[in-house]
Amino acid sequence: MAVMTEIPEKKIILITGANKGIGFATARALAEAGHTVLLGARDPDRGTTAAEQLTADGLDARFVPVDVTSPDTITAASALIEQDYGRLDILINNAGISRDRPHPPAELPVAQLRETYETNVFGVVAVINAMLPLLRKSAAGYVANVSSSLGSIASLSDTDSQIWQYANLLAYNSSKAALNAITLIYANTLRAEGIVVNAVDPGYVATDLNNHSGHLAAEQAGAAIAHHVTQPDIGLTGLFLTESGGPQPW
Numbered sequence: 001m002a003v004m005t006e007i008p009e010k011k012i013i014l015i016t017g018a019n020k021g022i023g024f025a026t027a028r029a030l031a032e033a034g035h036t037v038l039l040g041a042r043d044p045d046r047g048t049t050a051a052e053q054l055t056a057d058g059l060d061a062r063f064v065p066v067d068v069t070s071p072d073t074i075t076a077a078s079a080l081i082e083q084d085y086g087r088l089d090i091l092i093n094n095a096g097i098s099r100d101r102p103h104p105p106a107e108l109p110v111a112q113l114r115e116t117y118e119t120n121v122f123g124v125v126a127v128i129n130a131m132l133p134l135l136r137k138s139a140a141g142y143v144a145n146v147s148s149s150l151g152s153i154a155s156l157s158d159t160d161s162q163i164w165q166y167a168n169l170l171a172y173n174s175s176k177a178a179l180n181a182i183t184l185i186y187a188n189t190l191r192a193e194g195i196v197v198n199a200v201d202p203g204y205v206a207t208d209l210n211n212h213s214g215h216l217a218a219e220q221a222g223a224a225i226a227h228h229v230t231q232p233d234i235g236l237t238g239l240f241l242t243e244s245g246g247p248q249p250w
Helices: 022-034 044-055 072-083 110-137 170-193 218-230
Strands: 011-014 037-043 061-065 090-093 143-144 196-200
Touching: 011 044, 011 072, 022 037, 022 044, 022 218, 037 044, 037 072, 044 061, 044 072, 061 072, 061 090, 072 110, 090 110, 090 218, 110 170, 143 170, 143 218, 170 196
Parallel strands: 011 037, 011 090, 037 061, 090 143, 143 196
Antiparallel strands: none
C-alpha cells in the first residue's frame, strides 16, 4: 500500500531583506517546503539575482521591490501582492542594519542612530501596517520579527552573559529592544483577530552584519525561522523564540 505523505498548505510569504544572508536562507527553506516566497529587497539587481537562484532550482520565488525606509515601495509591494495573490499568509521582517562600529556609545553620531531606527524599527512598523489588510485575508496570518539576543534587556543587564562583550552597541541593541516591544504590542493588539506576532532570534549567525564572525551558518538560521513560522503550534503569539524554539528572555 502506498504511503501517504502530508502536503503542507501552500503559503504566500513575504520576507524583507531577502536577497542575501539569513533572509535568503529563510526564503530557500520555505520555498523548498513548497510555499510561494516573495523576496523583498531594495536593490533590483540583487533581488532579481536572488530570486533567479531559487527559480532555477524549480522553486516558487519572486523578487518584490521593497525598501523598508521607502513608503512608496512598501505601498507598491502591498498593491502587487493584493493584485497577484489576494492575501499574505506570513510576513517576515528580516531587513536590518548596524551602524555602531567603530563608535563607542558616547561617540555614535545621532544620524547613524536615526538611520538604524529607520530600518530596524520604523521600517518594520511601516511594513506591518501596509501588509495588515492582506494578513487579515489569510486563514492564519503570521508576523515574524527577526530580532536578536542583543535586544534582550535581561541579557544586556547580565554581566555574565555570553553577549556582554557586545552590550555597548547603542544603535543596534536598542533598536532590537524597541522591536521586541513592538512585537508584544502588535501581538496583543491583533490577538483577537487570530494574527500571530512573534520575535525570532536566529542566533549568532555569520553574516555581513558582523563580518561573518558568527558561529552559525545562515542556512541554519533560515531553517529555524522557517520552522518557527510553519510549526503546528503556530497559534502561540507574543513570544520571543531562540533558534532552537525555546523562549528567549525579554
